Structure formats: structure tokens, C-alpha cells
Amino acid sequence: MTNLFTTATGHLRARHRAEWRFRWLGRLAIVFSLGFLLIMLVSIISLGKGALSRTEIQLSIDLSAASTLEDVDLKKTVRTALFTTFPEVIERSDKRALLKLLSADSSYELARMIEDNPALLGQEPVLWFTASDDIDMYEKGAIDANLPENRRRLKDTTLGWVRALESHDALRSVFNTAFFTSGDSREPELAGIFSALIGSILSLIVCFTLSFPLGIMAALSLEEFSKKSRWSDFIEVNINNLAAVPSIVFGLLGMAIFLNVFGLPRSSPLVGGMVLALMTLPTIIIASRAALRSVPPSIREAALAMGATRVQTTFHHVLPLAMPGMLTGAIVGMARALGETAPLIMIGMVAFIVDVPQGFTDAATSLPVQIFLWADSPERAFLEKTSAAILVLLGLLVVMNIAAIVLRRKFERRY
Amino acid sequence: MSKEPIITTRNVDVFYGDKQALNGVTLDVPRNKVTSLIGPSGCGKSTFLRSLNRMNDLVDICRVEGEIKVEGKNIYDKDVDVVALRAHIGMVFQKPNPFPKSIFENVVYGPKIHGMIKTKSDAEEIVETSLRRAGLWKEVADRLQEPGTSLSGGQQQRLCIARAIAVKPSIILMDEPASALDPIATAVIEELIDELRQNYTIIIVTHSMQQAARVSQRTAFFHMGDLVESGPTKELFTSPNDERTQNYISGRIG
Helix, strand or coil: CCCCCCCCCHHHHHHHHHHHHHHHHHHHHHHHHHHHHHHHHHHHHHHHHHHHEEEEEEEECCCCCCCCHHHCCHHHHHHHHHHHHCCCCCCHHHHHHHHCCECCCHHHHHHHHHHHCHHHCCCCCEEEEEECHHHHHHHCCCCCCCCCHHHCCCCHHHHHHHHHHHHCCCEEEEECCHHHHCCCCCCCCCCCCHHHHHHHHHHHHHHHHHHHHHHHHHHHHHHHHCCCCHHHHHHHHHHHHHHCCCHHHHHHHHHHHHHHHCCCCCCCHHHHHHHHHHHHHHHHHHHHHHHHHCCCHHHHHHHHHCCCCHHHHHHHHHHHHHHHHHHHHHHHHHHHHHCCCHHHHHCCCCCCCCCCCCCCCCCCCCHHHHHHHHHCCCCCHHHHHHHHHHHHHHHHHHHHHHHHHHHHHHHCCCC | CCCCCCEEEEEEEEEECCEEEEEEEEEEECCCCEEEEECCCCCCHHHHHHHHCCHHHHCCCEEEEEEEEECCEECCCCCCCHHHHHHHEEEECCCCCCCCCEHHHHHHHHHHHCCCCCCHHHHHHHHHHHHHHCCCHHHHHHHCCCEHHHCCHHHHHHHHHHHHHCCCCCEEEEECCCCCCCHHHHHHHHHHHHHHCCCCEEEEECCCHHHHHHHCCEEEEEECCEEEEEEEHHHHHHCCCCHHHHHHHCCCCC
16 A cells, blocks of 8 residues: 655755755855855955054154144154164165155154143154055065065065064054044055044045935825826836936936036035935935835724824824835935945046045045045055955944844834 | 713715715714624625714725704704714724724823823823723722733723713714624623613614613614614514515525
8 A cells, every 4th residue: 555645746846956056056046145245245344444543663762852733843853863773874876765665754754743741742762653554565575575676575685674663562553533533645664544534434424414305205295195197107107217227327416416507516426416316316215205105004094983083194194104114215325325436436536535525524534435536546555445345334334224124113103 | 961862963975986885874873782794794884884983084084975963053064074073983993903002091091192191190090090990990980000001802802982971972872793703702891882871872884783782772774785674672583574584594595
């Protein structure tokens, strides 16, 4: 007697195989996508972690003759300190090469140190100065000393000085706070992400305050208040089309309207945010409409049957239930806006901005534009800056997503 | 209290676009009685009910013709404010639909928007009397701050009734209020309907002829958009005048 409930027939076996195949395909897809994400993160982190540290050179500075900051010839003092460290260097061209050990900013560094600690005046203190990007790169192992001299950035004489400094413990690696506190610079060792970060945040604030209320009001008007007609269909189709317009087109629009017609300040987070708001608006409207449509009609009926007006029904009952979905849509739109480069280039946020923007109308740049600019720079040291800036951008995205999850949890209600 | 009917309808036609859903319905609804509307699916009984508090306005393509008078006033007149009308005519739906808020807020919402509440004690009083009338007070008195959606189906439906009577309407429309409930919860709701009759006029749409027989004093039978016949419930069920009514109550159509 045969058992009825075994996998006897070929047909049933084929069905099981199909199921097995499908499950493994799904798992494979997940492994692939997570794998690529992992590869991306590992490569960015391994490239970018170098930007978190910088190399400093120890020099003994002679300030014995000075009683105020004005007395000090900053440039000359630092030079003299360097030359006394290496008394054997006499040739003019060698001396010039020796000066390249230090960052171009070292005289200002000295000034800042004296300002912070006036007690240095009249002393002969031992101070640490930022090394130039080439030394920094060598210390981080990015320059191979085994290559022939004509194929590397550091010449043999310079390498000799660096090794001499190393043997006297006059070189050290410190946390690179400047990367997080200063603006862009032509010198990689001085360049920081702060002004781009502030530019991005200011732009996003403008973008959110414009696009979120506008998007919600538009969605409410279309979904809750207007009757279905040929007009509303027409508007709907156009909003959906708008969401698919390439972002650079919005940049052109912003340039033509906001800059040329209204004369708003070029390169400013205000205009950048407005352009990004134009771009984000359709996304928010579409997401908000979907959120409104997912609110059960029974809730609307209940409120209207109680004698609530349309507006009361919407604001007391429908909107709170749709809020989590609307916020999700807004965050998706904002995340896209945060990563947007092309429209900002069109309105001049691609400029070389050293200062940290103080307000919405100051010239500024943004994180993705900064990444673009650094990636375009020839110096080897900007490579790690680029990766580190990408990490900052990703970090900001993570923060925004966490904020979205927290807000959603707060608003979420069962029905 | 007057013996005049509280609602009178004359030749009411309702259209959804080109499709006619009701053909010339003429019906008088007596005060402080339970009137049930019965008939097979799609016969227009729910459409008729929704015309009485103008919930049909929500459907863009819906058009109502004829005369529907509530307390002697045609509710489709231009000067009628639907908000005031709906405060006067409460409605309970097929599926319990409490707001996703606390039990207290559910009941107090209507009075609040209609400006019936001045102080906190007003609110507490309205909540208690409404819940007592809906027979729910004993079960929820100690958990008024819990969400209304956490109650059982039958309790949710009574909460919806409490919410409707909190606005102090004179008429309550019920659209198959017990069809989503189990037999015990249904029995509780039916008892409640019988009690509410003292203070309110109730019009109930139901699929169950037994329910109509149990709770209502008058019954109207709808068939394919026509009001076939109406009268005292007992008479309609024992000696119907129309053949279609006869067929429906004996289970031959439906």
C-alpha cells in the first residue's frame, strides 16, 4: 500500500524545487545588495579615516625678545625656528624645500597660540605646528619611499629631514579637529567640512520650511477638499511628471527666476533651499496623498456624521493619522535634497567658500558640492578628505532617518 | 410630544450619476419609535438612510430629488446647514468606527466641536450620561483614558452610540449596527435600541428580519429602489399586502 502523503509524484517535486529556487534567489539578492553596501562602506571608511588625524612638527620658538603679539615677526620666527632645527641646510633652494615641511598657515598658527596663551611671550617655548600635506601623506603611508626619487612627491633630502624629525620624536599624529571646525582651503591639511555642513543644514531648513507645509496643504486640497474633475486629473498628472523632472532643470529654473528675476543673493542657502524645495515638493505631495488615502474612510464618515466640518474632520482626525506617512515622504524627499549637487551648481553654490556662512543669505556651499570639489582636486591628500566628507554626509542622512523613525513612532496610532 | 411624524419624505429619487438608486420613496417616520428598513442587498435602504442626514453629499456624483422634511423643514433647502443638521441626526455605522483616541475623547468630541462644553465638569457629565445611556458606563468607567479601539467589537459599537447621543440628537440613524457583531453583542445592542426609543427616534437598516421583528415598531420594505410597503412591524410580517414582501419574508427572494 502506498502512502498518500509523500513527495511521490514528479509534479509535486518540481513545485518544491521551484519554491526552493525562488527562496534562494531572494536570499542571494539580499546578500548581493548588502555586500555591495558593505564594500562601499569599508572602502569609504578605510579611505576617509586618515582625514581624522594630521601630522604635527615640533619646533622650539624664540619669543624671548617680544612682549606683545605685534612685536613678533610671525613668519620670520617660524622660519628661524625651522632653520635652527636643521643648521646644516644652507643652500637657498634647500631652504625653500625645508619650508615646505610646514603648512602654509604656520605663521597664523603661531599667532593663534600666542593669543590663546600670552604667557608664551618672552619665553622660548617648544610648540607643535601642522605639517604640510605631503609630509602628512608620507606619515600615513600614502607615499612609497621605495620608489625612485623622480617618481615620488618627496625628494630624498626632504625624506632625510623627516626621518631626522622622527628620530628626535619631533613628529606626532593628533586628532584633526580642524576638519570639523574650519571651512574649505586650497591646502588639504587645512581644509575642513564645517562650512559645507552648515551650508547644507541651512539649505535643508529653508527647503523643509517651504516644501513641507506647501506639500501637505496641496495634498490636503487635492485629496480632501477638491471634487474629482478633469482639472484635478490634469493637476495630478502634472505633479507626477514634476517628480520625474531631472534636478538640474530645477537648478536652471532657480537661476532664471530666483537669481535673475527676484535678484536674491547668489550662492546662498536661501536660494539653494528654495530650489531644493521645488524639487522636493512633488515627492512630498505624492507621499502625503498616499498617506491621506490610506486613512480609512470610516474615520471621515464618523467625524462628518457627528457634525464636524470638513476642515475639522481633516485636522482633528485625518491629518494625525496621515502624519507618519507624510513625515516618511518628507524625509525621503529631504534625503534626496541633501544629496543633490546639480541644481546647487546652477545657482552658484559651487563657489570656493572659506568662511562659515552666518545666515541664510551668506555665500555657502553644501556637502555634496564640497565632495565634488575635493574629488576634483589634484592633491593626494584631498582623497581622504573626500571620503571623510562622504562619511559626514552619510552620518547626516542616518541622523535624519533616525529623526524620522522617532517622529513616526510618536505620531503612530492604531485604528 | 406631538404625534406628528418627525420625518416625512415625498417622492424621493436618488441618482448615482445616470443610475437611479431610489424611485419616488414616500415614507413617514413616527416620533420615538424604531423604524426598520429591510430589503435585499442593493435595494436602496442604505441610500435612503444616508439621504436623511445628507451623508450622500460626500459622494460627488450623487443627486437627491424630491422632498425630505425633518421636523417640518426640507433638509435639502439652500439655507440648511449640514453641520447643524447632522448634530440633530446622529448616525451609527455598520462597522464600529471609534476615533483612534481615548474613550473619553471619543464621547466628548461631538459636544466639544458644537460648543456644548464650557467647563471640565460639563465634559465629565456628558461623558458619564452618554456612556450610561449606551449601557457602557459600568464596563469602562475606570478606564476612560484607554483608546476606544482597545474595546471589543460590541463595546466599540456602543461607544459609537454613546458618541452619537452625546451631541443630544433627536434622531439616530443606524446602518446595520449589529451585522459585524456576535449574537451576544447583538442582543445587547438590540436591548439598548429598545431603551433608547424612550428619548430618540431610531431608524435602523438591517439585513436580519428577525432583528427587525424584535426591535422595531414599524418596518419599511425596499426592493430594487422602490419602497414596496411600510407599516406596523407585526402587520407587515404577518399579513403583507404585496407579493414581493411576501416572497422576501418567506425567504424566496433576497
